[in-house]
Amino acid sequence: MAINFYKKIKRNISEDGLLVGSSGFLVNSMVGKIDFTKPLRILEIGSGKGPFTREIIRRMSIDSTLDVSEIKSEYNPWIEGMIQANPLKKVQLFNGCVTELLTRPEHYDVIVSSLPLKNFSRMNDQNAFLYRLIEGFKFALSDGGIYLQYQYFRSNKGDIEAVFGKEMDHIDFVPLNILPAFVYSMTK
Numbered sequence: 001m002a003i004n005f006y007k008k009i010k011r012n013i014s015e016d017g018l019l020v021g022s023s024g025f026l027v028n029s030m031v032g033k034i035d036f037t038k039p040l041r042i043l044e045i046g047s048g049k050g051p052f053t054r055e056i057i058r059r060m061s062i063d064s065t066l067d068v069s070e071i072k073s074e075y076n077p078w079i080e081g082m083i084q085a086n087p088l089k090k091v092q093l094f095n096g097c098v099t100e101l102l103t104r105p106e107h108y109d110v111i112v113s114s115l116p117l118k119n120f121s122r123m124n125d126q127n128a129f130l131y132r133l134i135e136g137f138k139f140a141l142s143d144g145g146i147y148l149q150y151q152y153f154r155s156n157k158g159d160i161e162a163v164f165g166k167e168m169d170h171i172d173f174v175p176l177n178i179l180p181a182f183v184y185s186m187t188k
């Protein structure tokens with residue numbers, strides 16, 4: 001029993017990059033940075049069971065769209081349940097690597113990412129996955145669009161700044177989360 005629990009924790013950290021789902025405090029800190037008063041094209045990456053998805057769906061207007069990217073289909077029941085419960089909201093779930101959604105220029109106004117960037121290969125050359133990923137965020141964001149990302153340590157802050165060619169607009173610290181997290185806001 002204890003061994004199974006330990007294995008589950010170990011798998012969560014190595015595959016998903018987290019111990020437990022994000023807290024309401026972290027969700028509010030990230031989602032609270034989005035101006036929902038205008039129609040938005042939103043991309044959420046790495047939904048898991050959907051703590052961010054639920055709040056984005058609740059706040060988004062009916063003329064906004066939300067694409068949810070999650071590589072693991074085991075979380076589909078949670079996200080599909082939210083989609084069915086909100087038939088007036090335009091929400092689509094995409095199973096697969098998010099890079100498949102980053103091919104259209106200026107396609108999104110908001111990117112909300114829970115991706116465990118630290119787990120990806122370092123950005124030592126322009127072919128590294130991490131580099132292509134952050135380049136993809138910049139490419140797919142509209143001018144003035146916002147990229148929101150949380151991290152437990154500020155491991156990839158410099159990588160994001162290097163690709164966007166500027167310093168973060170804001171970094172917030174959210175202590176009430178397992179683990180305490182930093183929230184990056186980067187506008188294009």
Ligand SMILES: C[S@@+](CC[C@H](N)C(=O)[O-])C[C@H]1O[C@@H](n2cnc3c(N)ncnc32)[C@H](O)[C@@H]1O
Pocket residue numbers: 015016017018020021022045046047048049050051052069070071072096097098099114115116
């Ligand atoms: C740290 S978890 C976040 C879960 C949830 N959003 C939260 O904050 O509690 C990261 C999620 O990203 C997903 N993921 C990892 N690589 C991905 C990729 N290349 N494309 C889409 N999703 C990915 C994982 O399957 C996992 O569900």
